[in-house]
């Protein structure tokens with residue numbers, strides 16, 4: 226209480242998002258210029274030659290990871306910064322005088338251990354992301370971390386200490402600074418649907434940049450669905466040739482590797498999902514023989530959650546052969562830059578199998594063994610490629626599929642699903658749609674059948690209305706109801722941007738800055754050092770500031786308040 230009331234009257238909240246584990250700062254002014262001396266001290270090793278030459282060692286990548294992070298830090302500080310007038314009373318001269326400047330002389334980046342070999346494709350927790358940061362009043366900065374990715378996280382924090390001066394130059398008012406920081410959860414992700422609408426490669430990279438800036442570390446690409454198949458599979462070129470939305474609306478093998486490496490070098494693992502056996506209607510465009518119940522009209526909703534209906538046949542050796550070819554081609558190409566592969570499994574519609582001539586039943590007793598076989602076969606393929614399977618919660622919680630305890634279960638329907646999953650001994654990702662679905666609240670996109678009265682659908686809400694505000698997102702506790710002896714099974718979670726009503730025009734606004742709320746819950750944890758819920762009073766101006774930082778980086782993040790509210794303390798408290 227006391228802590229937050231101090232902050233209420235400090236016009237500029239501590240800038241950093243997500244909040245570090247431990248953080249102290251002063252009120253000294255320091256300037257920073259592009260000629261600041263930056264040195265990287267890699268860990269001492271008896272294999273130092275690895276750093277220059279051996280591309281299969283983690284050590285060789287460390288140099289590249291850190292060099293790129295230094296470059297991004299420069300860009301953030303000197304070309305993508307902002308003047309923080311929104312956080313000071315109007316007409317106040319809030320900027321430090323430009324005479325007698327003390328400049329930061331050096332930034333030392335010290336890595337104390339060799340990066341693990343799988344630094345570009347870690348399982349949750351394999352890469353230590355912790356770091357210590359100090360900035361003295363005299364102007365020397367040091368970031369220490371066990372890994373290159375820890376240094377990346379530390380540099381991200383460092384960049385958030387600084388502001389643009391309106392007459393040129395870049396400064397902090399927070400010296401001296403001491404930070405010790407590490408993430409609460411090892412899997413901090415965004416699930417991005419790039420099938421229902423197509424997003425060019427550069428949009429996905431832009432998303433990765435913003436995610437790294439808020440210390441996310443997983444981008445889950447939901448890359449195929451019922452509506453389009455943008456993923457090129459060289460062994461099955463007809464899939465994207467016929468299933469893509471438009472010429473060029475594809476992700477080539479090179480695109481996928483390029484996106485993955487781009488993410489990995491920022492400590493963001495990009496992993497793919499092929500959702501199946503439902504959500505596969507787009508396979509029909511090239512392989513009608515493999516898909517049952519395709520695009521039933523008008524009562525598609527008997528057979529699927531969304532048009533066009535359709536599912537892979539469940540008892541057909543041709544489907545099995547097809548998946549052998551598909552995954553045999555795809556998975557080895559993903560493995561250099563990912564530890565996971567998501568085999569989907571949500572919203573399997575029983576009735577679709579009434580129209581599947583290999584099954585002709587919607588009885589769960591008939592379907593369950595077929596689903597079990599389907600998952601077993603896919604997971605064997607995933608493991609054979611050296612990857613770890615991820616599935617949607619229904620496979621475990623509805624279909625009772627028996628799966629290896631390596632399998633990560635992604636929950637979405639409730640907090641209880643998290644508890645039920647850990648009780649069955651599985652690792653779990655949170656993402657309750659009542660909190661972390663970024664697509665909700667835009668209203669109904671489904672049209673009406675001619676002759677139906679549209680009035681019956683008034684006021685035209687969508688399935689998960691209302692919109693989830695950052696405050697609601699911030700209130701999700703990933704460990705809600707989880708027994709103390711099972712908290713380690715909660716790897717973290719993902720927020721979700723489904724793309725029925727999102728395309729490159731509005732993606733920034735749909736995701737940012739609200740995803741920051743999930744990023745902070747996952748990095749800092751939902752509770753403060755005293756075990757209380759984190760204060761939204763403290764978070765609100767800090768998120769407004771983070772939004773300004775995103776905008777300065779060219780991200781169309783929406784405002785969460787008016788400047789009137791952020792300019793002078795508590796004027797907008799209810």
Ligand SMILES: *[C@@H]1O[C@H](CO)[C@@H](O)[C@H](O)[C@H]1NC(C)=O
Nearest residue numbers: 267268269270271272273339
């Ligand atoms: C290198 O190896 C030698 C001999 O095994 C050992 O004494 C030394 O401590 C090692 N140095 C480092 C930096 O690990």
Ligand SMILES: *[C@@H]1O[C@H](CO)[C@@H](O)[C@H](O)[C@H]1NC(C)=O
Nearest residue numbers: 275279280281282283284342
């Ligand atoms: C490269 O590094 C890896 C992992 O550190 C090591 O196993 C391998 O022997 C090294 N290769 C060469 C040619 O030095």
Ligand SMILES: *[C@@H]1O[C@H](CO)[C@@H](O)[C@H](O)[C@H]1NC(C)=O
Nearest residue numbers: 314315316317793794795796
């Ligand atoms: C800021 O708020 C305080 C407390 O409400 C008030 O006394 C002061 O006049 C305000 N200053 C400005 C510039 O609005």
Ligand SMILES: *[C@@H]1O[C@H](CO)[C@@H](O)[C@H](O)[C@H]1NC(C)=O
Nearest residue numbers: 253254255324325326327362
């Ligand atoms: C210049 O700044 C230094 C360090 O902040 C301070 O000690 C010194 O008094 C200042 N000198 C003048 C002339 O303001």
Ligand SMILES: *[C@@H]1O[C@H](CO)[C@@H](O)[C@H](O)[C@H]1NC(C)=O
Nearest residue numbers: 540541583584585591592595
């Ligand atoms: C699956 O197909 C085989 C023939 O290929 C058939 O014998 C079997 O009854 C089918 N299973 C179900 C559950 O329909």
Ligand SMILES: *[C@@H]1O[C@H](CO)[C@@H](O)[C@H](O)[C@H]1NC(C)=O
Nearest residue numbers: 574575576579586587588589
């Ligand atoms: C299964 O299909 C029958 C019609 O064949 C239908 O009455 C029943 O509701 C369906 N069961 C489910 C679970 O949808």
Ligand SMILES: *[C@@H]1O[C@H](CO)[C@@H](O)[C@H](O)[C@H]1NC(C)=O
Nearest residue numbers: 589590592593622623624625
């Ligand atoms: C899964 O198990 C539960 C509890 O035993 C049972 O009620 C449910 O019917 C099973 N689901 C299926 C699809 O077999």
Ligand SMILES: *[C@@H]1O[C@H](CO)[C@@H](O)[C@H](O)[C@H]1NC(C)=O
Nearest residue numbers: 699700701702705751757758
């Ligand atoms: C803390 O947050 C949870 C929701 O995550 C809520 O149920 C609870 O009431 C909050 N506790 C307090 C003291 O506000």
Ligand SMILES: *[C@@H]1O[C@H](CO)[C@@H](O)[C@H](O)[C@H]1NC(C)=O
Nearest residue numbers: 647648650708709710711714
């Ligand atoms: C946690 O404790 C409960 C009750 O003692 C036990 O049934 C359960 O297996 C334990 N779970 C784990 C993940 O250890």
